[in-house]
Amino acid sequence: MQFIRDIYAAKLSAKKPVISFEFFPPKTDEGERTLLERQIPALAQTGPDFCSVTYGAGGGTRDKTLKIVDAIQRKHNLVALAHLTCVNHTREEVGAVLEKIRALECKNILALRGDPPGGGEFQKTPGGFEFAAELVKFIRAQNGFSIGVAGFPEGHVANKIGRENDWRHLKEKVDAGADFVLTQLFFDNTDFFIFRDFVTKLGVRVPIVPGVVPILSATQIKKFTQMCGAKIPPSLHAQLDVLANDDEAATEFGIEYATQQCVNLLRNGAPGLHFYTLNKSRSTVQVLKNLGLA
Numbered sequence: 001m002q003f004i005r006d007i008y009a010a011k012l013s014a015k016k017p018v019i020s021f022e023f024f025p026p027k028t029d030e031g032e033r034t035l036l037e038r039q040i041p042a043l044a045q046t047g048p049d050f051c052s053v054t055y056g057a058g059g060g061t062r063d064k065t066l067k068i069v070d071a072i073q074r075k076h077n078l079v080a081l082a083h084l085t086c087v088n089h090t091r092e093e094v095g096a097v098l099e100k101i102r103a104l105e106c107k108n109i110l111a112l113r114g115d116p117p118g119g120g121e122f123q124k125t126p127g128g129f130e131f132a133a134e135l136v137k138f139i140r141a142q143n144g145f146s147i148g149v150a151g152f153p154e155g156h157v158a159n160k161i162g163r164e165n166d167w168r169h170l171k172e173k174v175d176a177g178a179d180f181v182l183t184q185l186f187f188d189n190t191d192f193f194i195f196r197d198f199v200t201k202l203g204v205r206v207p208i209v210p211g212v213v214p215i216l217s218a219t220q221i222k223k224f225t226q227m228c229g230a231k232i233p234p235s236l237h238a239q240l241d242v243l244a245n246d247d248e249a250a251t252e253f254g255i256e257y258a259t260q261q262c263v264n265l266l267r268n269g270a271p272g273l274h275f276y277t278l279n280k281s282r283s284t285v286q287v288l289k290n291l292g293l294a
Contacts, residue, residue, distance in 0.1 A: 001073055001079050001080070001105055001106065001107055001108075002079050002107070003107050003108065003145075003146035003179075004049075004050055004079065004081060004107075004108045004146045004148065004179065004180060005146040005179035005180060006146070007049050007050065007079065008179075008180055008207045008271060008272070011049065011271070011272070012207065012271055017266055017270070017271065017272045017273060017293065018049045018050075018207070018209070018271060018272030018273075019046070019047075019048045019049055019272060019273055019275075019288065019293060020048055020049055020050045020051065020052060020081070020182075020209070020272065020273070020274045020275070021043055021048050021051045021052070021274075021275050021277050021284065022051070022052045022053075022054065022211075022274065022275065022276050022277060023035060023039075023040070023051065023052070023053050023054070023068060023277060023279055024053070024054040024056075024061075024278075024279060025053065025054065025056065025061040025064035025065050025067075025068060026064075026279065031279070032064070032068075034279075035068070035279050036068070036071050036075075038281070039277070039279055039280060039281045040071070040072065040076060040281075041076065042281035042282075042285060043277065043281045043284060043285060044076045044078060045285075045294075046284075046285055046288050046289075046293070046294040047294070048078065049079065049272070050078065050079035050080065050081055050108065051072050051078050051079070051080055051081065052080070052081035052082075052083060052110055052182070052274075053065050053068045053069050053072070053080065053081070053082060053083060054083045055082070055083035055084055055085050055112070055114070062097065065082060065083065066082065066100060066101065066104060069082045069101070069104060069106050070104050070106075073104065073105065073106060079108065080106050080108065081106075081108040081109070081110050081148060082101050082106050082108065082109055082110070083109075083110045083112060084097060084098070084101075084109050084110065084111055084112065084135070084139075085112045085113065085114025085115075085135075086112070086113050086114055086124075086125070086128055086129040086130070086131075086132065086134075086135050087113075087114040087115065087116055087117075087122070087125070088116075088117075088125055088128075089125060089128050089129075090125060090126070090127035090128045091127055091128060091129070091138065092127070093128075094128070094129070094135070094138065095138075095142070098139065098142055098145070101145075102144060102145075107144065107145055107146060108145065108146045108147075108148070109139055109145050109146075109147050109148070110147075110148045110149070110150070110182065111132055111135045111136045111139055111147050111148070111149055111173075111178070112132055112135075112149070112150055113129075113131060113132040113135070121158075122158070131169070131172075132149060132150075132169075132173055133169070133172040133173045133175075133176040134176070136149060136173050136176040136177050136178050137176040137177060139177070140176065140177030146179050146180075147177055147178050147179055148178060148179065148180045148181065148182055149170070149173040149174070149178040149180075149181055149182075150181070150182060150183070150184065151167075151170050151181040151182065151183040151184070151195065151199070151208060152166045152167075152170075152183065152184045152195075152229075153183055153184065153186050153191040153192045153194070153195035153196075153210075154184070154186060154191050154229065154230060154231060155229070156184075156229065157227075157228055157229025158229075163195075164198065167195060167198050167199050167202070168202065170199050170202075170204065171199060171202045171203060171204055174204050174205075174206055178206060179206055180206050180207045180208075180209060181204070181206060181207065181208045181209060182209050182211055182274045183195070183208065183209065183210050183211045183274070184211055184228060184229070184230060185211045185212065185213040185225075185228065185230050185276050186210070186211070186230055186231075187230065187231070187232060187233055187236055187257075187261070188231070188233050189210075189261060189264050189265055189268075192210050192265065192270075193268065195208075196208050207271040207272065208271070209270065209271055209272045209273070209274050210265050210270050210273060210274065211274045211275075211276060212258055212261060212262060212265075212273055212274065212275055212276070212287075213258070213275070213276040213278065214251075214254045214255055214257075214258040214275070214283035214284060214286075214287055215240070215250060215251070215253065215254030215257060215258070215283075216247070216250065216251050216254060216278060216280060216283065217247040217250045217251070218240040218241070218243050218244045218247075218250050219244065220278075221240065221254075222240070224278075236257070239253065251282070251283060254283055255283050255286045255287055255290070258283070258287045259287050259290040259291065262287060262291055263291065266291075275287070
């Protein structure tokens with residue numbers, strides 16, 4: 001399997017966008033079967049460059065994360081990106097997880113500080129890592145991995161100081177050895193462009209990739225954005241209120257909104273698009289078809 005840093009280098013050289021999808025480990029066996037047997041195959045037909053799999057709070061989904069990573073690579077022959085967090089892990093435990101990932105022949109890690117189970121304040125695990133940059137440095141020292149990190153155009157949900165403080169931390173993560181940045185979802189592209197320009201001026205030279213989520217329902221996206229700290233612009237909020245009781249109409253609207261968002265991002269130099277699929281294929285597939293990228 002390829003290193004994701006090499007995928008970005010090749011695609012950027014060819015002036016083609018890198019397309020990636022994100023999945024989360026389902027809570028039920030039925031959800032896992034649906035993801036592996038229906039949703040991922042449908043999305044795989046669009047020819048993505050890689051797929052990422054999240055790592056539950058405190059590592060609670062570690063085994064399922066690795067199972068899905070393995071299926072993505074072996075069954076669907078796609079490049080996988082395994083998430084890994086600092087939460088509830090000592091350095092030795094992180095090292096053991098990395099060896100499991102290596103044994104799956106997965107070469108790519110998204111290094112995150114992570115959120116504690118049940119929310120609340122992040123607490124460093126004794127013998128572990130306090131910051132994502134420390135995790136990046138540790139992974140880099142193990143050799144054999146391409147490392148991605150998260151970026152937050154609107155600032156991290158737990159940040160109380162201001163979004164520019166988060167943006168400076170991104171420079172630290174890149175300096176520690178990160179190869180690319182995947183951003184949190186957002187709905188106002190201006191936030192992404194301001195963020196990108198700020199960190200570029202700080203000296204960040206790796207690909208900074210916008211995270212996009214096609215809206216599936218008004219209720220769902222409002223809850224989702226509250227958890228991750230993304231804002232819904234007033235005009236979008238008003239439209240979602242109109243569609244509050246019609247999920248089918250909200251899905252169609254979400255496809256159109258995401259399509260226009262992606263057109264603008266690519267036109268203004270985004271090196272790729274990272275789709276938060278919410279483990280559903282229909283909307284992301286249609287957006288890519290609209291863009292002529294499926």
